[in-house]
Amino acid sequence: EPEVTQTPSHQVTQMGQEVILRCVPISNHLYFYWYRQILGQKVEFLVSFYNNEISEKSEIFDDQFSVERPDGSNFTLKIRSTKLEDSAMYFCASRLLNYGYTFGSGTRLTVV
Amino acid sequence: GQNIDQPTEMTATEGAIVQINCTYQTSGFNGLFWYQQHAGEAPTFLSYNVLDGLEEKGRFSSFLSRSKGYSYLLLKELQMKDSASYLCAVRIHSGNTPLVFGKGTRLSVIA
Numbered sequence A: 001e002p003e004v005t006q007t008p009s010h011q012v013t014q015m016g017q018e019v020i021l022r023c024v025p026i027s028n029h030l031y032f033y034w035y036r037q038i039l040g041q042k043v044e045f046l047v048s049f050y051n052n053e054i055s056e057k058s059e060i061f062d063d064q065f066s067v068e069r070p071d072g073s074n075f076t077l078k079i080r081s082t083k084l085e086d087s088a089m090y091f092c093a094s095r096l097l098n099y100g101y102t103f104g105s106g107t108r109l110t111v112v
Numbered sequence B: 001g002q003n004i005d006q007p008t009e010m011t012a013t014e015g016a017i018v019q020i021n022c023t024y025q026t027s028g029f030n031g032l033f034w035y036q037q038h039a040g041e042a043p044t045f046l047s048y049n050v051l052d053g054l055e056e057k058g059r060f061s062s063f064l065s066r067s068k069g070y071s072y073l074l075l076k077e078l079q080m081k082d083s084a085s086y087l088c089a090v091r092i093h094s095g096n097t098p099l100v101f102g103k104g105t106r107l108s109v110i111a
Helices: none
Strands: A003-008 A009-013 A019-024 A030-038 A042-050 A053-057 A066-070 A073-079 A087-095 A109-112 B003-005 B011-014 B017-023 B032-037 B046-047 B053-057 B059-067 B070-075 B084-091 B099-100 B106-110
Touching: A003 A087, A009 A019, A009 B106, A019 A030, A019 A109, A030 A073, A042 A066, A042 A073, A042 B099, A073 A087, A073 B070, A073 B106, B003 B084, B011 B017, B017 B106, B032 B059, B032 B070, B046 B053, B046 B070, B070 B084
Parallel strands: A009 A109, B011 B106
Antiparallel strands: A003 A019, A019 A073, A030 A042, A030 A087, A042 A053, A066 A073, A087 A109, B003 B017, B017 B070, B032 B046, B032 B084, B053 B059, B059 B070, B084 B099, B084 B106
Protein backbone atom coordinates (compact mmCIF):
# COMPACT_ATOMS: atom_id res chain seq x y z
CA GLU A 1 0.00 0.00 0.00
CA PRO A 2 1.41 3.45 -0.88
CA GLU A 3 2.83 5.43 2.02
CA VAL A 4 3.69 8.98 2.94
CA THR A 5 7.34 8.96 4.04
CA GLN A 6 8.78 11.40 6.54
CA THR A 7 12.38 12.00 7.57
CA PRO A 8 13.90 12.19 10.07
CA SER A 9 11.78 10.23 12.52
CA HIS A 10 13.26 12.19 15.42
CA GLN A 11 15.15 15.47 15.48
CA VAL A 12 16.66 17.26 18.44
CA THR A 13 17.65 20.87 17.92
CA GLN A 14 18.76 23.81 19.99
CA MET A 15 16.45 26.76 20.49
CA GLY A 16 16.97 29.35 17.77
CA GLN A 17 18.24 26.86 15.19
CA GLU A 18 16.57 26.20 11.86
CA VAL A 19 15.12 22.77 11.06
CA ILE A 20 13.81 21.26 7.86
CA LEU A 21 11.34 18.41 8.06
CA ARG A 22 10.99 16.33 4.92
CA CYS A 23 8.09 14.45 3.44
CA VAL A 24 7.57 12.39 0.30
CA PRO A 25 3.81 12.29 -0.38
CA ILE A 26 2.10 9.50 -2.31
CA SER A 27 3.09 9.99 -5.92
CA ASN A 28 -0.29 10.63 -7.54
CA HIS A 29 -1.72 12.70 -4.71
CA LEU A 30 -2.51 16.33 -5.40
CA TYR A 31 -3.05 17.96 -2.01
CA PHE A 32 -0.48 18.20 0.75
CA TYR A 33 -0.68 19.20 4.39
CA TRP A 34 1.39 19.69 7.48
CA TYR A 35 -0.08 19.09 10.91
CA ARG A 36 1.44 19.07 14.36
CA GLN A 37 0.52 17.33 17.59
CA ILE A 38 1.94 18.55 20.86
CA LEU A 39 2.27 15.68 23.32
CA GLY A 40 -1.12 14.80 24.79
CA GLN A 41 -3.00 17.31 22.67
CA LYS A 42 -5.03 17.21 19.48
CA VAL A 43 -3.78 17.15 15.93
CA GLU A 44 -3.61 20.76 14.68
CA PHE A 45 -3.57 21.97 11.09
CA LEU A 46 -0.63 24.10 9.99
CA VAL A 47 -0.77 24.53 6.22
CA SER A 48 -2.18 23.09 3.02
CA PHE A 49 -0.49 23.13 -0.37
CA TYR A 50 -1.78 22.58 -3.88
CA ASN A 51 -0.46 23.35 -7.35
CA ASN A 52 2.83 24.60 -5.95
CA GLU A 53 1.37 27.18 -3.64
CA ILE A 54 -0.10 27.51 -0.17
CA SER A 55 -3.89 27.11 -0.20
CA GLU A 56 -4.61 27.79 3.43
CA LYS A 57 -2.71 28.28 6.66
CA SER A 58 -3.65 28.39 10.31
CA GLU A 59 -2.72 31.08 12.79
CA ILE A 60 -0.01 28.76 14.09
CA PHE A 61 1.76 29.00 10.72
CA ASP A 62 3.44 32.35 11.26
CA ASP A 63 6.50 33.90 9.62
CA GLN A 64 8.89 31.39 11.20
CA PHE A 65 7.35 28.61 9.11
CA SER A 66 7.65 27.99 5.39
CA VAL A 67 6.87 25.12 3.02
CA GLU A 68 8.35 24.08 -0.31
CA ARG A 69 7.93 21.44 -2.93
CA PRO A 70 11.33 21.83 -4.52
CA ASP A 71 11.45 18.94 -6.96
CA GLY A 72 7.98 17.50 -7.57
CA SER A 73 8.37 14.73 -5.01
CA ASN A 74 9.62 16.18 -1.73
CA PHE A 75 7.49 18.46 0.43
CA THR A 76 9.36 20.27 3.20
CA LEU A 77 8.47 22.26 6.28
CA LYS A 78 11.09 24.72 7.49
CA ILE A 79 11.03 26.25 10.95
CA ARG A 80 13.38 29.19 10.89
CA SER A 81 14.19 29.89 14.51
CA THR A 82 12.87 27.14 16.73
CA LYS A 83 11.31 27.81 20.11
CA LEU A 84 10.75 25.42 22.99
CA GLU A 85 7.02 25.40 22.25
CA ASP A 86 7.68 24.08 18.74
CA SER A 87 8.45 20.69 20.30
CA ALA A 88 5.81 18.38 18.87
CA MET A 89 5.15 15.55 16.46
CA TYR A 90 4.88 16.93 12.93
CA PHE A 91 2.80 14.98 10.45
CA CYS A 92 2.73 15.34 6.71
CA ALA A 93 -0.42 14.21 4.91
CA SER A 94 -1.49 13.91 1.31
CA ARG A 95 -4.69 13.05 -0.49
CA LEU A 96 -6.19 12.47 -3.87
CA LEU A 97 -9.53 14.13 -4.55
CA ASN A 98 -12.12 13.27 -1.90
CA TYR A 99 -10.46 10.21 -0.47
CA GLY A 100 -8.99 9.83 2.97
CA TYR A 101 -6.06 11.92 3.98
CA THR A 102 -3.02 9.65 4.35
CA PHE A 103 -0.63 10.60 7.12
CA GLY A 104 3.07 9.93 7.33
CA SER A 105 4.63 8.36 10.39
CA GLY A 106 5.70 11.76 11.68
CA THR A 107 8.83 13.57 12.84
CA ARG A 108 9.22 14.04 16.56
CA LEU A 109 10.87 17.45 17.01
CA THR A 110 12.45 18.20 20.36
CA VAL A 111 13.72 21.73 20.94
CA VAL A 112 16.16 22.07 23.86
CA GLY B 1 -14.74 28.79 15.66
CA GLN B 2 -14.91 25.10 15.02
CA ASN B 3 -15.92 22.80 17.87
CA ILE B 4 -15.59 19.03 17.80
CA ASP B 5 -16.34 17.11 21.00
CA GLN B 6 -15.68 13.52 21.93
CA PRO B 7 -15.20 11.76 25.25
CA THR B 8 -11.65 11.84 26.57
CA GLU B 9 -11.38 8.22 27.65
CA MET B 10 -13.35 4.98 27.45
CA THR B 11 -12.74 1.47 28.68
CA ALA B 12 -14.29 -1.68 27.23
CA THR B 13 -13.85 -5.43 27.54
CA GLU B 14 -12.28 -7.69 24.95
CA GLY B 15 -14.97 -9.19 22.71
CA ALA B 16 -17.50 -6.48 23.53
CA ILE B 17 -18.92 -3.63 21.44
CA VAL B 18 -18.08 0.02 22.08
CA GLN B 19 -19.56 3.19 20.63
CA ILE B 20 -17.50 6.39 20.51
CA ASN B 21 -19.56 9.52 19.98
CA CYS B 22 -18.58 12.77 18.31
CA THR B 23 -20.56 15.99 18.07
CA TYR B 24 -19.54 18.94 15.97
CA GLN B 25 -20.45 22.59 15.44
CA THR B 26 -18.55 23.90 12.46
CA SER B 27 -18.90 26.76 10.00
CA GLY B 28 -19.41 24.28 7.16
CA PHE B 29 -19.51 20.56 6.58
CA ASN B 30 -18.08 18.45 3.79
CA GLY B 31 -17.52 15.11 5.44
CA LEU B 32 -16.56 13.46 8.71
CA PHE B 33 -13.59 11.17 9.17
CA TRP B 34 -12.57 8.73 11.85
CA TYR B 35 -8.91 7.92 12.42
CA GLN B 36 -7.16 5.48 14.74
CA GLN B 37 -3.93 6.59 16.38
CA HIS B 38 -1.68 4.36 18.45
CA ALA B 39 0.61 6.18 20.86
CA GLY B 40 3.52 7.84 19.08
CA GLU B 41 2.27 6.84 15.63
CA ALA B 42 0.46 8.47 12.72
CA PRO B 43 -3.32 8.61 12.49
CA THR B 44 -4.61 5.89 10.18
CA PHE B 45 -7.82 6.29 8.22
CA LEU B 46 -10.83 4.25 9.38
CA SER B 47 -13.94 5.73 7.79
CA TYR B 48 -15.54 8.61 5.95
CA ASN B 49 -19.16 9.75 6.05
CA VAL B 50 -20.58 12.59 4.02
CA LEU B 51 -24.23 11.49 3.80
CA ASP B 52 -26.50 10.52 6.69
CA GLY B 53 -26.53 6.89 7.68
CA LEU B 54 -24.30 4.00 8.56
CA GLU B 55 -21.13 2.93 6.79
CA GLU B 56 -19.92 -0.56 7.68
CA LYS B 57 -16.41 -1.85 7.15
CA GLY B 58 -15.70 -5.16 8.86
CA ARG B 59 -15.62 -4.76 12.64
CA PHE B 60 -15.89 -0.98 12.33
CA SER B 61 -18.99 1.06 11.48
CA SER B 62 -19.53 4.79 11.43
CA PHE B 63 -22.79 6.70 11.57
CA LEU B 64 -23.58 10.29 10.66
CA SER B 65 -26.52 12.59 11.29
CA ARG B 66 -25.85 15.96 9.68
CA SER B 67 -28.98 17.59 11.11
CA LYS B 68 -27.84 16.72 14.63
CA GLY B 69 -24.14 17.39 14.07
CA TYR B 70 -23.46 13.92 15.39
CA SER B 71 -21.43 10.87 14.48
CA TYR B 72 -20.39 7.68 16.18
CA LEU B 73 -17.81 4.99 15.58
CA LEU B 74 -18.87 1.49 16.51
CA LEU B 75 -16.26 -1.16 17.17
CA LYS B 76 -17.40 -4.77 17.43
CA GLU B 77 -15.64 -7.87 18.76
CA LEU B 78 -13.05 -5.75 20.48
CA GLN B 79 -9.47 -6.94 20.48
CA MET B 80 -6.59 -5.85 22.68
CA LYS B 81 -4.93 -4.25 19.64
CA ASP B 82 -7.90 -1.87 19.35
CA SER B 83 -6.53 0.00 22.37
CA ALA B 84 -5.69 3.36 20.81
CA SER B 85 -6.97 6.91 20.42
CA TYR B 86 -9.85 7.43 18.02
CA LEU B 87 -9.94 10.80 16.34
CA CYS B 88 -13.04 12.44 14.91
CA ALA B 89 -12.27 15.01 12.20
CA VAL B 90 -14.44 17.25 10.03
CA ARG B 91 -13.69 18.70 6.62
CA ILE B 92 -15.28 22.11 6.59
CA HIS B 93 -15.39 22.88 2.90
CA SER B 94 -14.82 21.14 -0.42
CA GLY B 95 -11.65 21.55 -2.41
CA ASN B 96 -8.26 21.73 -0.79
CA THR B 97 -9.44 22.10 2.74
CA PRO B 98 -7.81 20.64 5.83
CA LEU B 99 -9.35 18.39 8.42
CA VAL B 100 -10.23 19.84 11.81
CA PHE B 101 -9.68 17.30 14.55
CA GLY B 102 -11.31 16.67 17.88
CA LYS B 103 -9.12 15.90 20.88
CA GLY B 104 -9.55 12.18 20.43
CA THR B 105 -10.96 9.41 22.60
CA ARG B 106 -8.45 7.10 24.28
CA LEU B 107 -9.92 3.59 24.28
CA SER B 108 -8.53 0.96 26.62
CA VAL B 109 -9.53 -2.63 25.92
CA ILE B 110 -9.20 -4.87 28.96
CA ALA B 111 -9.35 -8.64 29.31
